[in-house]
Amino acid sequence: MSGSEWTCRLSSMHEWESPYYEPSLPVSEKSNPLTRDIDRASSGCIVRMLQACDSQMFLEEAGATYQRLMSDGVVETLMEVAKKVELILKDPRDSLVVLSGCGTSGRLAFLVTSAFNRALKELNQSPVYSYIIAGGDKALFSSQEAPEDDPKLGMLSLKEACEGKKRVLFIGISCGLSAPFVAGQLDLCLQNPQVYTPVLVGFNPTHQARDEPIPGCSFTFRSVVQRMEGLAKSQKAFLINPAVGPEAISGSSRMKGGSATKILLEVVLSAAHAAAFTHTPITQQGILQHMRAYEKTLEIPCAHNEGMSALLEAAGKSLQRGRRVCYLGWGSLGVLGLVDASECVPTFGADYEDVRGFISGGYNELKNNEGPLGPDFRISHEDFLHLVLPSLDDHDMVLLIYTQTDDVSDVEKLARRVREKTSNLHAVYHRVDGDTAATVQQDDINKLCLSSLRITWPSPASGLLQMQWELCTKLFLNALSTGAHVLKGKIYQNHMMDLQVTNSKLYCRATRLLQKLSGCPESKCEEALLKAVYKVDNLTVEITSSDISTHTHTARTRTKVVPLALVCLLTGCSLAEAELRLEQQPIFSAQYRLFHIGQCDVSQPQSLRGPTHTCTGLVCRVCILRA
Numbered sequence: 001m002s003g004s005e006w007t008c009r010l011s012s013m014h015e016w017e018s019p020y021y022e023p024s025l026p027v028s029e030k031s032n033p034l035t036r037d038i039d040r041a042s043s044g045c046i047v048r049m050l051q052a053c054d055s056q057m058f059l060e061e062a063g064a065t066y067q068r069l070m071s072d073g074v075v076e077t078l079m080e081v082a083k084k085v086e087l088i089l090k091d092p093r094d095s096l097v098v099l100s101g102c103g104t105s106g107r108l109a110f111l112v113t114s115a116f117n118r119a120l121k122e123l124n125q126s127p128v129y130s131y132i133i134a135g136g137d138k139a140l141f142s143s144q145e146a147p148e149d150d151p152k153l154g155m156l157s158l159k160e161a162c163e164g165k166k167r168v169l170f171i172g173i174s175c176g177l178s179a180p181f182v183a184g185q186l187d188l189c190l191q192n193p194q195v196y197t198p199v200l201v202g203f204n205p206t207h208q209a210r211d212e213p214i215p216g217c218s219f220t221f222r223s224v225v226q227r228m229e230g231l232a233k234s235q236k237a238f239l240i241n242p243a244v245g246p247e248a249i250s251g252s253s254r255m256k257g258g259s260a261t262k263i264l265l266e267v268v269l270s271a272a273h274a275a276a277f278t279h280t281p282i283t284q285q286g287i288l289q290h291m292r293a294y295e296k297t298l299e300i301p302c303a304h305n306e307g308m309s310a311l312l313e314a315a316g317k318s319l320q321r322g323r324r325v326c327y328l329g330w331g332s333l334g335v336l337g338l339v340d341a342s343e344c345v346p347t348f349g350a351d352y353e354d355v356r357g358f359i360s361g362g363y364n365e366l367k368n369n370e371g372p373l374g375p376d377f378r379i380s381h382e383d384f385l386h387l388v389l390p391s392l393d394d395h396d397m398v399l400l401i402y403t404q405t406d407d408v409s410d411v412e413k414l415a416r417r418v419r420e421k422t423s424n425l426h427a428v429y430h431r432v433d434g435d436t437a438a439t440v441q442q443d444d445i446n447k448l449c450l451s452s453l454r455i456t457w458p459s460p461a462s463g464l465l466q467m468q469w470e471l472c473t474k475l476f477l478n479a480l481s482t483g484a485h486v487l488k489g490k491i492y493q494n495h496m497m498d499l500q501v502t503n504s505k506l507y508c509r510a511t512r513l514l515q516k517l518s519g520c521p522e523s524k525c526e527e528a529l530l531k532a533v534y535k536v537d538n539l540t541v542e543i544t545s546s547d548i549s550t551h552t553h554t555a556r557t558r559t560k561v562v563p564l565a566l567v568c569l570l571t572g573c574s575l576a577e578a579e580l581r582l583e584q585q586p587i588f589s590a591q592y593r594l595f596h597i598g599q600c601d602v603s604q605p606q607s608l609r610g611p612t613h614t615c616t617g618l619v620c621r622v623c624i625l626r627a
C-alpha cells in the first residue's frame, strides 16, 4: 500500500461510527475499514494496520457517536466500581470479587485475578478475587464454545464460587454484550441484590446488546442490560461499555476486546488497591493517568515495526510450510503466550500443533483453580523439551518471551537447547533503561537468536510496569499470530472464512458472512450452512425443525463448513463436488481465500495473474498477486 493510500485509510479511522456503516451490526461484529485489504498486505503493512486498529481504543471522544475508554461517564463508573472493590479490600470477611467471562474474556479474568491475588499475598492479605471461565479451566487453553450459550451453567458456577459469601462484587465480561453464560450470571445478581452487585464490561453501546431469545430463559442479554441501566442510577449495578472500534479481523474480540478488558480491569483494581493500602484516594485524574500509561504502551510496538514485521514474516513462513511456531515464556508473559497460541485454533481453524505456548514452571506457575489439566494440556518447558523439541528443524520458529526480572540464566539454557535443533530462534524481551543486570547473559541469548526485539522501558520500574509489559506482549503476540495466519491465507478481506460454527453467536456470524460473500438471501445461506453441517444435499424436516443448539452441537465435529457452503452457494454444485473442488485446488483449500469463484479475475493484468492462474473457474486472487 502506498503512503497516500495509507493516509487515506487512516482518515477512515471513524468510518465505522457512521449510522450507515453496516447498520445492522453491533460495533464488535462490524468489519474494520482499516483492514479491508489485510489479506493482500505485506507483513510490514499488516503490522501497521493492526497497530492502527489498536490505536482506535484511545480515540478522542469529541464528536464521536459512542463513548470511549476515557470518556467522563466511563471514568466515573470506573471510580465507583473501584470504590466498591476498596470496601471489600478493607473488610474482606465473607466477601468476594468475581470476574467471569467466556473465551478470551474468561482468560483475562484469570490473568487479572491471578495478578491481584498475588499482590494481596505480597501484602500478607488473603485473596479476595476469583475467576470463572465458561467451560472450566480447560477453556483457558482451548475453545469451549458450547458452554458460552448456557445461562444456567453461568448461574450455577457463580453460585458455587460464592458459596457462603454475604457480599459479592460480580464483574461479568462480554465484549459483544452477547454471551448467554454471562447474561445468566447477571440475572442471578439482579435477583439477589442483597448479596450481589453486578458490573458489566463490554464494548458495544447498550442498545446493541444481543436481543435474541435465549432458549429456556425469559430474558435476553439486552433485557438484562436494560434492567442494569435502571439500577445504575442508584449505583446498584454498573455498566462499563466504551466502544473501541471493530476488530482487525471481524468479530475477533480476543484482540482489542481482550486488550481493553485488561486495561479497564487493571485500572479499577489498581485504583482500589492504592486506596485501600496506600491511602491514595480514587480520583478521576488517577484513573486517567493510568489509562494514559496504557495509551503510551501502544506506541512501543510501533517503535519496533521493522523487527515485528520480520518476526511476522518468519512465523508466516513456518505456517505456510505446515511447520510450527512455539512460544517459550516466563511468568505472566508465558501465560499470554499460552493464551495467544491456544486462540489460533478457534480463530483461524489452526491445528493444535501449529502454534503452541509453553510456560516456565507449568501449572506450578499458573496456580489455576483446577490444577494440572491432564495429558491434552501439556504446558511446561519440560513438556516442550520432551514432546516438541526433538522434531524441530530450521523451518520451525521458536520465540522466547521474557523480561529482565525472569531467570535469565534459565532463558539462556533453554535457548542453547533450542539452538541445537533450529536456528530459527527469536526473542522478545523487556528491560528497564539503565539496568545492567545479566547483561552478559542477555548478550549471549541475542547471539543465539536470529532476531531479538529488545524493548527498553524508562526507569524506574513501577508496579504498573509489569502490566504494561503484559499489554505490550499481548498486542505483539496477537499481531504475530494474526499476521502469520493472514500470510498463510486464512483470511478473506478481513473475515475469517473457516470459522467454527460451535455456538449461536458463531452460527449467526457464519450465516451473515455467507450472505455477504455470496449475495444470496439469508434463508438460502442458512440452508447451505445446514447442508454443510449435516453433510447432506437435501435437508430433512428433522434438521430444519431442530434448534440452533442441535446444529452447533453437530458442527463440533465438522470442518470447512463455511467454505463448503460458500462453494455450493456460488456454483450450485453438490456438497461432494464442493469438497472435491476444495481438495483439488490446493491454493483454495490451503489458503481458504475464495475470490470470484466461477469468474476469472479479469481486472488483474495478465502479468499479475502469474503461472498459477489457469482460468478453470476457480481463481485465488492472493495467489495471483503473490505468484
Ligand code: F6P
Residues within 6 Å of the ligand: 101, 102, 103, 104, 105, 145, 148, 173, 174, 175, 176, 177, 178, 179, 253, 254, 257, 346, 503, 505, 506
Ligand atoms: O464464541 C467464541 C468467542 O467469540 C471467543 O472468541 C471470545 O473470546 C468469546 O466468544 C467471548 O466473547 P464475548 O466476550 O463477546 O462474550
